[in-house]
Amino acid sequence: MFNLIRRDIIIQKNQLFIFIPFILFFIIMGAQPAFTFLVASIFIPFNAFGYDEKAETNILLNSLPYKRTEIIASRYLGAIVYMLLSIGLTSVALFAFNKTFTMTDVVIGSGLFLLFVALTFPLFHIFKPGYITTVVLISFILLSWIAGPVVSFISNHLTGITEFFASLSTPSLYMGATLIVIIIYALSWGISTVIYERKVF
């Protein structure tokens, strides 16, 4: 299992040289720290999926002594591992550039990342290879596009809900949000496993 997670690094050895300038670019551009965390986290796991959309890769992985459930588990666990690594690296970079960020940024960034993973990973197994990169790209743009207006729409029109959220104490808000993210993530994991189990190579 660990070996499956580690393979992403071996495959992407060369791309990792782009990774650091990529993060630095966002930092220098003065992007929101939360957004930088999100983008940095996405880099490795989604790049890996770019490789895995090839049918050959699935044939290889499934011919090796792995179970299909393990292959999916490595994706979901790997995403978390690489998210933690990316957040660490980004934090160091932010420090180095004297940019301030709060714990909230980290939490929002990672929360959004996990949601994004939960929504897109099952799609990888539904869509035909070749379309996947496009699907991810479009859904990512849509997500970042829609997220802002939706939030402002909600805050403008449904003051009741906002007040409800505002009335919650910060810890319980975090707890609730974490719980929701975990549930969605686990659900997505389950769905991906079911889809992958039935896949034909």
Added chain:
Amino acid sequence: MENVVELINVSKKFKGFSIKNIDLHVKQGFVTGFIGANGAGKSTTIKMMMNLLRPDAGEVKLFGLDYQTNEKDIKERIGFVYDSNVFFEGLNLKDIKRIVAPAYRRWDDTLFHQYVEKFELPLNKSIKTFSKGMQMKASLAIALSHHAELIIMDEPTAGLDPIFRRELLGLLQELMLDGTRTIFFSTHITTDLDRIADYIAFIQRGELVFSKSIHDVTEDYALVKGRIDLLDRDTEKAFVHVHRAPTGFEALTDNTTEVKEIFGDTVVMERASLEDIMYYFKGGIHHV
């Protein structure tokens, strides 16, 4: 354990193509060649053996185990070579080994390096710069380095030059020396099999036509040539398929003794090559 692979009444349906009730047994310690035209169902059958595809009906057993409960144990004991490169194209052999090796409990690094040396494979060049033959050698080096008991190969010789094909066949014979290994490989180049296959399984349009020892194949099947006027509705039954020409007929029989009884010395009988057999079966079966 006499049969390493057992397909019992296996069926799989696709749009416009299906595998129908295949019963196939692969004997331990021998080379089984799997022949059939392109699109006959060879790759589909191999994919079911590898659990890349699950049959709609029937049982697939390897080493007497089934995939539901023993997937990892089974795959630990298989070495696979596919007709196209399944390894990450941009990587070199060293990195591919780094990814594949930890998957196997019995990976043998010394053995791997022996094969790399023997096949003269560069460790630091990306695999997409390899020729077709080198890619095959690389797959083979990986397939052979974890003490696999069963080597499954899907069209390993397709696209290779004759010299390399010979080399490969020699290598496979070397692997058979210890008597515990089993090789199953599909091909549509039947001359590869004339030399080294012990058993032949022949698939056509998703159905297994036969699976028997190479001796039985040469004893049962023959090309028969004779004068057209020898043919009538009864005598024709002895043949799988008949080609007629103004100068005479040429036919394939699957029952040489019957043909000898019916025609005696009035016809010429020749050994049928695997290619002859495939060609005549393509023409359709007249009797069942």
Added chain:
Amino acid sequence: MQIIISNSSKEPIYEQITNQIKSSILSGELQEGTSLPSMRQLAKDLQISVITTKRAYEELEKAGFIYSIVGKGSFVAEQNLEIIREKKQRVIEEQLNAVIINSREIGLPLDELQQLLEILYKE
């Protein structure tokens, strides 16, 4: 032990092997108790399938030319050369009888037949 296989021969390959090993044994080239290569080794050396050498060895064993010990391999069996010689001689007599009958049919005299035999024998 030398074995030459012809792929274009009408004789099946396993028969080519059995015949050549038999004659090596009968000519004394292979002595009693000599170990033969394993059938897998022989298959590799001759570049033929294992099942073919397996069949050849089985036939040789059936005919009493060799014996096998599980885990040790195959060995040349003790041959009663006298009896084999007698058997062969009987076969030769039968074949010569056929020659004589055929010669009489076309009126070929004995001295001419002898000449013919002499030429062929020396060839």
